[in-house]
Amino acid sequence: MYNILKAENLCKSYFNKKALQGVNLTIQQGKIVGLLGPNGSGKTTFLKIAAGILHPSAGQIVIDGQEPGVYTKGIVSYLPDTEYFLKWMKIKDAVQYFKDFYADFDEQKASELLKFMKLDVNSSIKSLSKGMKEKLKLTLVLSRKAKLYILDEPLGGVDPTAREKILDAIINNFSETSSMIITTHLVNDIERIFDEVAFINDGEIVLQGNAEELRQSKNKSIDELYREVFQ
Amino acid sequence: MLNLIKFELRGRLLTILGICFTVIIGNLFLMTKVGSWQIAVPILSTFLGVGALVVMFISTLTLMSDYLYNDQGYLLFTLPQSGVSITASRLITAVFEISIVAIVSLFMFCLLDQGRMLNSVLQSNEIYELLYSILMYLWTIVSVLTFIYFCIVVGRIALKGKKIGKIGSFIIFFLLSIARNGLTMIISNFFPQMVELDSFTTISFNIGSTLFDIVTFVILFMATSYLLEHKLDL
Numbered sequence: 001m002y003n004i005l006k007a008e009n010l011c012k013s014y015f016n017k018k019a020l021q022g023v024n025l026t027i028q029q030g031k032i033v034g035l036l037g038p039n040g041s042g043k044t045t046f047l048k049i050a051a052g053i054l055h056p057s058a059g060q061i062v063i064d065g066q067e068p069g070v071y072t073k074g075i076v077s078y079l080p081d082t083e084y085f086l087k088w089m090k091i092k093d094a095v096q097y098f099k100d101f102y103a104d105f106d107e108q109k110a111s112e113l114l115k116f117m118k119l120d121v122n123s124s125i126k127s128l129s130k131g132m133k134e135k136l137k138l139t140l141v142l143s144r145k146a147k148l149y150i151l152d153e154p155l156g157g158v159d160p161t162a163r164e165k166i167l168d169a170i171i172n173n174f175s176e177t178s179s180m181i182i183t184t185h186l187v188n189d190i191e192r193i194f195d196e197v198a199f200i201n202d203g204e205i206v207l208q209g210n211a212e213e214l215r216q217s218k219n220k221s222i223d224e225l226y227r228e229v230f231q
Numbered sequence: 232m233l234n235l236i237k238f239e240l241r242g243r244l245l246t247i248l249g250i251c252f253t254v255i256i257g258n259l260f261l262m263t264k265v266g267s268w269q270i271a272v273p274i275l276s277t278f279l280g281v282g283a284l285v286v287m288f289i290s291t292l293t294l295m296s297d298y299l300y301n302d303q304g305y306l307l308f309t310l311p312q313s314g315v316s317i318t319a320s321r322l323i324t325a326v327f328e329i330s331i332v333a334i335v336s337l338f339m340f341c342l343l344d345q346g347r348m349l350n351s352v353l354q355s356n357e358i359y360e361l362l363y364s365i366l367m368y369l370w371t372i373v374s375v376l377t378f379i380y381f382c383i384v385v386g387r388i389a390l391k392g393k394k395i396g397k398i399g400s401f402i403i404f405f406l407l408s409i410a411r412n413g414l415t416m417i418i419s420n421f422f423p424q425m426v427e428l429d430s431f432t433t434i435s436f437n438i439g440s441t442l443f444d445i446v447t448f449v450i451l452f453m454a455t456s457y458l459l460e461h462k463l464d465l
Contacts, residue, residue: 014391053308053465069460074311084305088242100234101310 002029004148004179005050010059012045012203019045021203022059027148032180032193034211034222037200038230043183044081046200047152050181051078064147074103077146079137081153085125091136092121098140110143113169131158138166142173149180155189163189191222199229235312235320239294240327246290247328251335254283258339265343276343280336287332288372291325295380299387300396304465314460318380318452325376326369333368363434374448381451382407384458391464411447415440 005027012020020042027033037043048054049061052068063072085094091114098105114121117135119128128136138154154170155163163186171193174180184190191197191211198208207214207229211222218225240247257279261272268275298304307317341349352361386400422439 048465051309053305053463055462055464070311070313073309078309080302080305080309082302082305084302086238086242086303086306088245093241097238097306100237101312 003027004029005061005063005181007046007050007061008059010046010049010061011057012042012049012054013057019203020049020056020059023200023203023205025198025205025208027179027181027196029147029179030176031195032174032182034187034191034194034197035181035183035200036187036197036222036226037183038185041200042203043200044152045203047078047150047181047183048080050148051076051080051150075147077102077141077144077149079141079149079151079154081156083133085133085136087126089125090121091119091123091125094125094136094140095121098143102144104145106143106145109173110139113139113143113173116169117165131162134158135162135166138169142169145175145178147178149174149178151180151182153183153185155184155186160189167193187226188221188223194222197222199226201230232312232316232320232323235310235316236324236327239320239324243290243294243324243328247287247331250283250287250290250332254279254332254336254339258343262343273340273344273348276340280333280340283332283336284329287329291328291376292379292383294321294325295383296387296397299383299463300393308459308463308465314456314458315453317459318377318456321380322373322376326372329372360434374444377448377451377455378407378411379404381455384455384463388458388462388464415443418443 003026005025007023007025010020010023010025011018023042023046025033025035025046035043035046045054049056050063050068052073061068064075066072068076089097095107095110095114098110099107114136117132117139119132119136119139125133125136134154134157138151141149141151151170154166158166167190170180170182182190182194194211196209197211197214199206207225214225215221220228258276261268261276261279265272298307382404383400385403386396386398390396390399418439419437422437424438425435426438426441427435
């Protein structure tokens with residue numbers, strides 16, 4: 001099967017701190033991969049490198065055969081864990097922004113998702129709650145027909161009802177021709193959608209494999225396995 | 232790139248309108264004092280215009296620094312846009328914003344002055360001289376901003392922290408300015424040849440230092456674009 005992302009011996013250092021220490025990870029087309037680990041384990045660093053906004057100190061990462069850059073930014077749909085909207089924007093401005101810059105943006109899909117998330121296009125973004133902003137970010141990111149979706153803590157700071165809604169949106173809008181990598185601390189809520197999981201600690205992958213095979217071989221859920229690995 | 236300019240201008244609309252509004256109100260107030268304050272009126276109007284331009288110019292520096300130091304950077308630098316596109320869009324937006332304030336300030340001054348200064352400038356200058364002035368105005372803004380943007384980007388990349396990065400950028404700006412001015416003087420001394428255009432009696436420039444300025448601009452523009460695309464870590 002085709003590998004949309006391939007990282008080999010990927011390293012990233014900040015001064016004397018090593019955030020990534022030789023990460024090897026492959027994501028196949030059509031798969032949803034969970035990148036799981038505690039705070040400071042290197043999850044966000046890895047995703048930022050894949051999104052092209054951080055540069056590795058050593059090693060290599062390729063997406064659709066190319067190093068992160070202008071091309072990969074056009075095929076990667078990245079959901080960061082920050083509130084990145086411009087202060088003056090209304091929801092309709094943010095939709096227009098994505099429409100203008102991303103050739104793969106599907107306006108129809110965005111309208112459906114906004115309706116599903118109960119977001120009003122005329123609302124000012126700064127008036128939205130944290131959960132609503134999270135829903136808006138996810139709406140925009142999932143409205144692209146990207147080859148790779150990178151979701152950093154998509155359930156962060158949202159209530160359980162909203163979590164369900166977000167998970168439904170992810171599942172309903174995922175296509176077999178694309179791939180997805182998700183980081184989260186809420187493993188129990190999201191593990192059902194993972195095809196593969198990779199556990200990362202201190203910048204190294206400590207365990208990875210097919211989610212179902214891991215469940216069967218260890219006789220534990222991914223959430224229980226997570227607690228065991230990082231206890 | 233046009234989309235980058237469009238969204239940048241949309242976001243800064245209130246700042247531009249605010250500055251223009253202040254210039255207009257200030258000049259309208261001065262118009263009520265034309266008889267009593269005499270010579271002070273055009274001087275104050277000039278100060279008002281220059282002040283507005285300085286404020287607008289400083290404001291355009293945030294076109295680069297905001298995206299480098301705040302979370303909005305995630306929105307800009309994840310776009311499938313090249314470093315050249317991003318740098319060029321900042322410069323074009325800045326020129327546009329400063330020009331709007333300049334035009335409003337000049338227009339208000341002309342109203343205040345009842346067009347006397349404008350008539351005098353038009354009568355005493357050839358059209359080519361006016362075009363040359365406009366060209367120099369554009370060149371000055373673009374070259375100075377490119378120089379400053381380069382220092383901001385180098386400071387951000389070399390020194391990661393917000394405070395230290397900004398202080399570092401200022402120090403880099405200070406040192407590079409000294410180096411550049413020194414080189415310009417050396418080049419002017421080595422190559423004293425001047426160009427004096429026949430049709431412009433008042434226009435002349437040193438060939439060596441002009442070429443040096445153009446080369447410096449191209450290098451700084453390309454370096455800034457390269458750093459934004461290949462070296463910036465958010």
